[in-house]
Amino acid sequence: MPSFEDVLKEQKSVFSNKGALSPHFVPDELPYRENEIRKLMVCLAPALSGQKAKNVFLYGKTGTGKSSSTRTVIKKLEDEKNERVKVIYMNCRVYDSRYKVLQKVITAFHPSFAKTGYSFAVLYERLLDWLEKDGKQLVVALDEVDMVKDLDNLVYTLTRANDDLTNGGIAIIGISNKVDFKQRLDARSRSSLCEEEMVFQPYNAEQLKGILSKRSEIAFQDTAVQESAINLAAAVAASENGDARYALLLLLRAGELSDAEKLDNVTDVQVEKSRKSAEEDKAFEIISTLPEHQQLLLYSIATLASEVAYKRLVEEGGEKLYFSGEVYERYAAVAKKLGKEPRTSRWYREYLKELEALGLINTVQSGKGIRGHTTLIRLSYEPQRVKQVIETKVLGE
C-alpha cells in the first residue's frame, strides 16, 4: 500500500511552490512599484496617529500591480499592530452593493452579523458604534469598485459616516481598471472617492522579466526555468498591455506542460505552447459570445475546411483558402438547414470584416490566376476545434 508521501515523490515537478505564480500571491517585495507603495503609505499613515486616512483611487490596466500594491501596504499596516486601525479588503465582484459591502465590514468585527436580514440602518448604527468606541480608523479597500451597483450611495454613506462620528473615521481605497468609470459617478462621490489619485502604468518587457525572475525563484525548482522561457513570457506579455498577471499565467501553464510531459525544465517551447493555448481560449471565448449569424458563418467555414476535397479552393503554403462566394452559399445552406433565414450577401461581407477584425479569420484579395475579383478566406484556428466549440457551446445547447 503506497502512502501519499510515496505518490508525491513519484510525481516529480518543476515547481517548488506553484502558488507563487497565482494572481492571489502577495510577494514580500513588489519590484518597480516602490513609488506607488510609498505614496499609498503616505495616504494611509494618518490612521496610525488617529487621523482619518485619505481616500485614494487607484486606476490602471489589469496586471499592473494595483491589487498587489494595495495588499502589500495593507499587510504593512497590519504589521504595525495598532489596535485602533482596521483594514478590510474586499473584491466588489463579490460584494457588489452598499449593503453587502457594509455587511462584510461589520462581520470583520462582529461575526454574528454574517447573515442577512438586518436592516441597513441597524448595520450602519453598529458600524458607527464600533468605530466610535475607541476612535478607530477604518480603511476599506474596494477592489474592482466599478462593479458596485449603487456606488454613489456607498461612497456617500461611507463619507457621511465621518460627519456622524465624533471619534474615529473611515477611508476608502478604490481600485478599478475601467477608464470611463469615473465619468459615471456623480460629481460629489467622485470628488470624495478621488481625493487622491494614482495611475498604474503597464510594465515594460524589462520589468516583466524582473518580476518573472523573482517569482520563478520561489515558484520553481532551482534550475528548472530557462532564461529564454522567462524572456519569451515577458516579451509576449509586454506586447499584450504589459499585463504581469498574464505573464505569470504563461509561466504557470508552461510549467504544468513540462510536468505533464515529464520534463525536468521549462523552456521557451512550453511558453510558446501555453501562449497558443491561452490565445485559443480567448478566441473560443469570443466565439461563444458572437452574434448567432456570425457563429453560423464561422461554422460554415469550419465545415468547408473539414471536407477533404472541396470543389473550389486555392492552396497557399499548404493552407486552404475558400472563395467568398462559396462560403456564402455554404452559410446560406447551413442557416436554412437550421431553420434560420440567412442574411443577405451584402451583410455577409460586413460579417467577414468583423470576424477578420476579431482575428478569427484571415482574408486575402484574389490576385492573378483567379477569374474576377473575390476574397479568399481561411480560419485562423484549427477548423476541427472551431467546429467542435460551436457545435457544443452554441448549437448543442
Next chain:
DNA sequence: CCTCCACAGGAAGCGCAGGAGT
C-alpha cells in the same frame, strides 16, 4: 479591346428598441 465574371462596398431606406423630452 471589349465583355463578362465575381464580387466589393457606398447610399438610401426600413423596422425596431430604447432613451429624451413634454
Next chain:
DNA sequence: ACTCCTGCGCTTCCTGTGGAGG
C-alpha cells in the same frame, strides 16, 4: 403616459474594379 428622435442591424439597389476569356 405619450410622442419624438436617434442609433442599430439589416435589406435593396447600385456602381466600381481587376483580371479572364473570346
